[in-house]
Amino acid sequence: MSRSDNLESKLSECKSITCIMDILFEENLINAEQSKLLYSKPRRIGCVQLGKVEGMLFGVPIGDTLGSPFEGKPPSEGNFRVINDYLPEAHITDDTQLTFWTLEVFLEMGWFDPKVLADRFSSEWIIGIGSSIRRFIRNYKDLGKPWYLSGVESAGNGALMRLSPVVIPHLINPTRELWSDAVVTTYLTHNDRLAISFAVAFANILWELLRKDEPPEPEWWIREYVNVAREVEGDFTQYSPRFGKFKSYSGPAWEFVEKILERALSNEWSPLDLNTAVGSGAYLLETVPMALYTMMLYADDPTKAITTAVSSSKDSDTVGAIVGYLIGALHGVKAFPEHLLGPVLNGGLMPLTFLEVVNNVETFLVNQAKGNVVKVVSGGESCEHG
Numbered sequence: 001m002s003r004s005d006n007l008e009s010k011l012s013e014c015k016s017i018t019c020i021m022d023i024l025f026e027e028n029l030i031n032a033e034q035s036k037l038l039y040s041k042p043r044r045i046g047c048v049q050l051g052k053v054e055g056m057l058f059g060v061p062i063g064d065t066l067g068s069p070f071e072g073k074p075p076s077e078g079n080f081r082v083i084n085d086y087l088p089e090a091h092i093t094d095d096t097q098l099t100f101w102t103l104e105v106f107l108e109m110g111w112f113d114p115k116v117l118a119d120r121f122s123s124e125w126i127i128g129i130g131s132s133i134r135r136f137i138r139n140y141k142d143l144g145k146p147w148y149l150s151g152v153e154s155a156g157n158g159a160l161m162r163l164s165p166v167v168i169p170h171l172i173n174p175t176r177e178l179w180s181d182a183v184v185t186t187y188l189t190h191n192d193r194l195a196i197s198f199a200v201a202f203a204n205i206l207w208e209l210l211r212k213d214e215p216p217e218p219e220w221w222i223r224e225y226v227n228v229a230r231e232v233e234g235d236f237t238q239y240s241p242r243f244g245k246f247k248s249y250s251g252p253a254w255e256f257v258e259k260i261l262e263r264a265l266s267n268e269w270s271p272l273d274l275n276t277a278v279g280s281g282a283y284l285l286e287t288v289p290m291a292l293y294t295m296m297l298y299a300d301d302p303t304k305a306i307t308t309a310v311s312s313s314k315d316s317d318t319v320g321a322i323v324g325y326l327i328g329a330l331h332g333v334k335a336f337p338e339h340l341l342g343p344v345l346n347g348g349l350m351p352l353t354f355l356e357v358v359n360n361v362e363t364f365l366v367n368q369a370k371g372n373v374v375k376v377v378s379g380g381e382s383c384e385h386g
């Protein structure tokens with residue numbers, strides 16, 4: 001048996017993502033540090049509010065659609081726009097499709113089976129597809145490479161935009177598999193140290209937001225992000241911004257994000273100032289500072305956060321989708337104004353099958369919680385009274 005046949009058969013015997021991640025690390029295939037954080041258990045969530053899960057999931061189509069007419073069009077001082085409502089031509093794009101397809105696979109298989117995810121991602125037309133996902137599909141579908149060798153070394157946004165589903169399987173019974181899900185679902189399409197470390201950092205942020213009742217302080221976002229991203233990226237990488245005032249920087253991405261966000265906060269930059277300084281195109285080193293800074297400024301004001309995310313950024317649908325899932329996880333679905341949430345709930349924006357996915361996710365959580373100490377409360381209920 002050749003080495004690749006052997007690897008193929010070892011992976012095909014895995015029935016969990018953790019098993020797959022361990023083998024991929026053993027084979028030196030994953031571009032990331034095998035940090036001990038990936039083997040730690042996330043903190044327990046005593047009471048799971050379905051309203052927060054709905055907020056996290058519906059935040060994606062809201063931000064995605066709001067931003068879709070402006071994707072790739074950078075805002076500028078002379079061309080500032082305030083986007084408060086869906087334009088007639090607005091629609092969902094890849095951010096929403098990939099998020100809900102990921103959940104469909106989870107509901108069907110009981111886990112994020114990467115081979116099935118690869119099939120799902122390459123089976124249907126993707127709206128506004130990014131270049132890395134396109135290359136992944138070419139590798140997997142056209143060139144017939146195995147799923148575990150089809151991901152490209154890219155720090156594009158295509159994995160972070162569809163990250164939110166990874167927390168769902170773990171809400172009732174948290175295990176280290178949360179981190180494996182973030183690593184492997186990212187590795188599948190974006191086998192890149194920056195993409196994988198950012199995914200784990202955002203999985204942690206989402207997890208903490210689902211536990212919180214109050215918006216955290218601005219500094220919290222920097223600290224929480226750096227603590228995790230650094231572990232998985234390591235200290236010896238050499239990333240440089242591709243645009244803006246700080247092009248001479250070369251070093252770890254987590255350190256760049258930390259410095260930029262500290263500077264933005266202490267100098268009271270507007271999101272537009274941040275866009276001018278580092279850009280906000282389809283590259284994680286631009287998207288992530290923009291998404292985090294928007295949350296640092298407006299975590300207590302969901303409408304302001306999501307409209308600012310799309311108004312002030314170039315990859316506006318994706319920054320919108322990311323801020324959408326963060327703000328939704330923090331405040332729950334009730335936080336979104338009717339004019340933005342209504343068209344999602346009545347099927348005007350998303351296929352009805354995606355709405356069914358949300359219902360099925362809730363049924364999954366309620367069933368999983370039966371006989372468990374973790375309480376699950378529905379949309380309008382709070383944990384104290386539920």
Ligand SMILES: [Mg+2]
Pocket residue numbers: 093094095127128317318
């Ligand atoms: Mg998009």
